[in-house]
Structure formats: C-alpha cells, structure tokens
Amino acid sequence: MKYLMKKVWTVSFVLILSGLFIQPKLIAQIQTTVMPKIGFEERIEKAVNNIRIIDTHEHLRTEVGVMGDSTYDFFFIFRQYINYDLISAGMPKSVYRKLNNKSIPLTERWEMFKPYWEATRTTAYGRVPLIVANDLYGIPDINDNTYLELSEAISDSMQWGWYNHVLKDKAKIDISILDRRHKRFSKDLFRHVERFDDFIYVFTFPEITKLGEKYGIEIKSLDDFVSALHSAFQAGLDYEMIGVKSGLAYFRTIKYDKVSKEKAEKIFEKIASRDSSQSPLDFENVKPLQDYMMHRLLDLVDKYDIPFQVHTGLQTGSGNNILNSKPTLLNNLFHEYPGVKFCIFHGSYPYGGELSVLAKNFPNVYVDMCWLYVISPSYAERYLHEWIETVPANKIMAFGGDYITVEDIYAHSVIARRVITKVLTEKVASGYMTEKEAIGVAKRILRKNAIEIFKLNDLK
Incomplete structure (x- = not known):
C-alpha cells in the first residue's frame, strides 16, 4: 500500500511539473487551415524584414538643417519621447535643459543624466537609443564606459548621404x-x-x-x-x-x-x-x-x-x-x-x-x-x-x-x-x-x- 501511494505521488508530481514547464500548443479560436510546414517562422521573418516600408508619419528635420549643426554627442538620440520618460522618472526640467547645453562638459552632463537613464532604459522609449547605439554604431550599451565613444561615433556619422x-x-x-x-x-x-x-x-x-x-x-x-x-x-x-x-x-x-x-x-x-x-x-x-x-x-x-x-x-x-x-x-x-x-x-x-x-x-x-x-x-x-x-x-x-x-x-x-x-x-x-x-x-x-x-x- 505504501509503495502504491508513493508511486501515485510520484506520478502526480511529474504531471504537475509537466503542466508548469510544457507550453501548450497554440490553437486559434477559429482554426481554418492545416498546420504550416516546418520553417514557416523563418520564412515569415524574412518576408517581413524584406518589405520596403511606406512610412506614414514623421517629423524629420531636413538633412541640411541637421548637417548644419556644429557638434553632436550622444544626447542627440535622446531628444524625443525618452526625454519625457526622464522627466516622469523625476528629472527636474531645469536639469533636462542642461543636457543639451554644450557649454557644460559632457562628463558633467552624463553624471546628471545617469541616475535617470538607469530608471528609464527599460521603457520602450528607452530601448530606441540602445538599438541605435548597437545597430548603427556597433556599441552594445550606453553606460559609463561607452557614452564618449558613442558621442564620437554620432559626430563622425554626420556626413551627406x-x-x-x-x-x-x-x-x-x-x-x-x-x-x-x-x-x-x-x-x-x-x-x-x-x-x-x-x-x-x-x-x-x-x-x-x-x-x-x-x-x-x-x-x-x-x-x-x-x-x-x-x-x-x-x-x-x-x-x-x-x-x-x-x-x-x-x-x-x-x-x-x-x-x-x-x-x-x-x-x-x-x-x-x-x-x-x-x-x-x-x-x-x-x-x-x-x-x-x-x-x-x-x-x-x-x-x-x-x-x-x-x-x-x-x-x-x-x-x-x-x-x-x-x-x-x-x-x-x-x-x-x-x-x-x-x-x-x-x-x-x-x-x-x-x-x-x-x-x-x-x-x-x-x-x-x-x-x-x-x-x-x-x-x-x-x-x-x-x-x-x-x-x-x-x-x-x-x-x-x-x-x-x-x-x-x-x-x-x-x-x-x-x-x-x-x-x-x-x-x-x-x-x-x-x-x-x-x-x-x-x-x-x-x-x-x-x-x-x-x-x-x-x-x-
């Protein structure tokens, strides 16, 4: 009897673990087609990534205007949307205004910025500059060790074309x-x-x-x-x-x-x-x-x-x-x-x-x-x-x-x-x-x- 009970408990425990760790198969409420052929995930991803987009809404400055600016630093990619998350995180507006004041040394501006960046980098707005740094400039993170390198890379990129x-x-x-x-x-x-x-x-x-x-x-x-x-x-x-x-x-x-x-x-x-x-x-x-x-x-x-x-x-x-x-x-x-x-x-x-x-x-x-x-x-x-x-x-x-x-x-x-x-x-x-x-x-x-x-x- 003890052996039987032990076996029942063992089977039950395995079933519980199975329920916790095995994901159920996706089934649509309305299922109208047979299941796809192997590799469909990669084919869909490739198709989506190859589409030439028609972008329905932008506020871009002209390239003439952007190239006319004298200096650039990493705050260039923090000017929109993420700025409001910084303020939402508690950054005083007076401090935010200083971030783009190039008469203040970049090292000082980074120290003002850093605590609020740590609080906002995980918002969707915060992911944008991280993708920019990684994909366009080959810099995998924005931190104490990389912000100067990123600033230089942004400045170097500002060429016609x-x-x-x-x-x-x-x-x-x-x-x-x-x-x-x-x-x-x-x-x-x-x-x-x-x-x-x-x-x-x-x-x-x-x-x-x-x-x-x-x-x-x-x-x-x-x-x-x-x-x-x-x-x-x-x-x-x-x-x-x-x-x-x-x-x-x-x-x-x-x-x-x-x-x-x-x-x-x-x-x-x-x-x-x-x-x-x-x-x-x-x-x-x-x-x-x-x-x-x-x-x-x-x-x-x-x-x-x-x-x-x-x-x-x-x-x-x-x-x-x-x-x-x-x-x-x-x-x-x-x-x-x-x-x-x-x-x-x-x-x-x-x-x-x-x-x-x-x-x-x-x-x-x-x-x-x-x-x-x-x-x-x-x-x-x-x-x-x-x-x-x-x-x-x-x-x-x-x-x-x-x-x-x-x-x-x-x-x-x-x-x-x-x-x-x-x-x-x-x-x-x-x-x-x-x-x-x-x-x-x-x-x-x-x-x-x-x-x-x-x-x-x-x-x-």
Whole structure:
C-alpha cells in the first residue's frame, strides 16, 4: 500500500511539473487551415524584414538643417519621447535643459543624466537609443564606459548621404510622409501632409486677421475667413501635399459638432468686436466657431479626395487631458463625411478596442499604428492581433516612426518588424491563417495600403 501511494505521488508530481514547464500548443479560436510546414517562422521573418516600408508619419528635420549643426554627442538620440520618460522618472526640467547645453562638459552632463537613464532604459522609449547605439554604431550599451565613444561615433556619422543610408539601406523605407507644415521636400525620400489647425484653434481677431494676411485677404467676415482657409489649402495642393493632418487633441476635445453658419457668424462678430483690453472668449464660447471651421476644412478634404490624419490617444509630454483624444469623439464626422478617409493615429492608445469598433463599422475609418510600437510594443502586439481579426486587411497601416531623427526612425522600424513578425507567426502557428495569407497581410500593412490610400501610384 505504501509503495502504491508513493508511486501515485510520484506520478502526480511529474504531471504537475509537466503542466508548469510544457507550453501548450497554440490553437486559434477559429482554426481554418492545416498546420504550416516546418520553417514557416523563418520564412515569415524574412518576408517581413524584406518589405520596403511606406512610412506614414514623421517629423524629420531636413538633412541640411541637421548637417548644419556644429557638434553632436550622444544626447542627440535622446531628444524625443525618452526625454519625457526622464522627466516622469523625476528629472527636474531645469536639469533636462542642461543636457543639451554644450557649454557644460559632457562628463558633467552624463553624471546628471545617469541616475535617470538607469530608471528609464527599460521603457520602450528607452530601448530606441540602445538599438541605435548597437545597430548603427556597433556599441552594445550606453553606460559609463561607452557614452564618449558613442558621442564620437554620432559626430563622425554626420556626413551627406546619412539620411539615405539610414532610411533606405538600413530601415528599408522607400518613402516617409512628413508632417512639417508648408514646405517642399525631396521626393526621393519624402512626401508630405499639411496642417490647418491654425484656422480652427482661434480665440482672438488678431489671430484671424494674421492668417488672412499670409494670402493677401483682409478678413472682415466669416466668409473672408473661409476664403483664407481655401487659399491656404490651395497653397498646400500647389506644394503637392498628399493629405491633411490635425493635432488638435493636444489642445482641445476632438468632438466637432455640426454648427450652423448663422451661429458661427455671431461668434465671429463677437470676437471681431472685442478690443485688446478685453480678455479672449473662453473655449466653450468660441468652440462653435472652431467646430464650424473644422467642418469647412473637411469639405475641402472631401472635395480633393485626400486622406485626413487625426491624432488620437496619448499625447506626448506631461499634464495633457487624455479624455480630449478618444477616437469615439469623432463618430459624427465619420457619419457626415463618408467620402473622407480618416486615418486614426497612434492606434488610439489606450483606446484600441474603441478603434477596433470604429474601423470595423465605418468604411472610411483606417487604423494607423504610427508611434505605437515605442509607446508599448505589447499593446501594439495585442491590438494588431485584434485588428487582424476585426478590421479588413486593407485598412491597417502598420508603421510610422513619428520621430525627428533618422536614427530613431530606424530603431522604431526594427521594433515594428519584430512585433509584426511575432503576431503573424502566432497567427500561422495557431492555424488562424496560412503562411501565404500572413505574408500577404504583412505586405499590405507595411506598404500596399499606404500606397493605395495616399495614391502613391509611382511606387506601385
């Protein structure tokens, strides 16, 4: 009896250990295909890594501007996003401002930086400079022993052709769509969108009249104001803009009500009649005019059939109101402008489920995952799984670096390809889709969809 009990306990213990250490096989809830042939993981990874990306959103400085800077050090790759993690970790803003003050010796700036770097290097923002250091400069870490070497390597790399090398050769990006206002850019590397938020987010009459002066229009009425918007829009078309971007979620709610012209005119007249001694109208009082102007902008976007990119979700920086940027606040616009392609930015982090519903229900709503992988790779992975299951594959754009430096764009593209590869591999491993379908989805979300949506016909 004792022997039998001992044997039972031994078998039970082995079964418990098996449950702890043997991973269950991935099985999709909807299994529609036979299991893939051996080696599919490597084939999917290779296919994803070889796709020439159409990058839907960047804030790059021109190469002329970057090469015009006199000196560089390793803080060059810490200027965006990670800076806010440093502040979130407790770095005083006064200290952060000193990091880019080149009159302070680099060794002193490193000592100011080091304790906060240790706290932030494990965030997704923090992984970006580490990838840059390793992949572009051959330096495996950023620490006491390497920061001087990294600074020298960055300085040495600043030669003409660096943009082309990093974007085309390393990141395998064919075209990046820039959000840098009303400027012309090299079509070898870039296309561009323009913003007209200044025509919407107005509070005072001097703000309004100044907008008219740019286009030789004396604004005395609401009709004049709309005419100035038309002139600005035409100037964008003349510069070959391929879309319009709105970033007003940083400043106000993205709920834009339909407002009658009569109501908008009354507010315009109230603003125009106020003298400089009076304080501006508050947001609630001026909101109907702002909303009216957004609708007039969308009339133009609709008329000229170009995409409309909208910031939703997380705002960079600190102290912003996340409730202003929920994608469902745009619901009425999707109804009222069925001909406008709304590209919803940043995967609406943290409102991914709401975006799933909107992109599924509205033919004119598209998912854009720009910025998303460096906000949270796990969120990007989780929702890419969901969006593949809920949203037609021709409505997902899977990469926009959203950076001001080519180095950081490269690192972001590395993270994006890894996440996409992981998601598609799991979809195939579970039997949800075939290897061929997975590679087809990858080509769509990294390249083909952006070409179709932005009419980049020369890149087909």
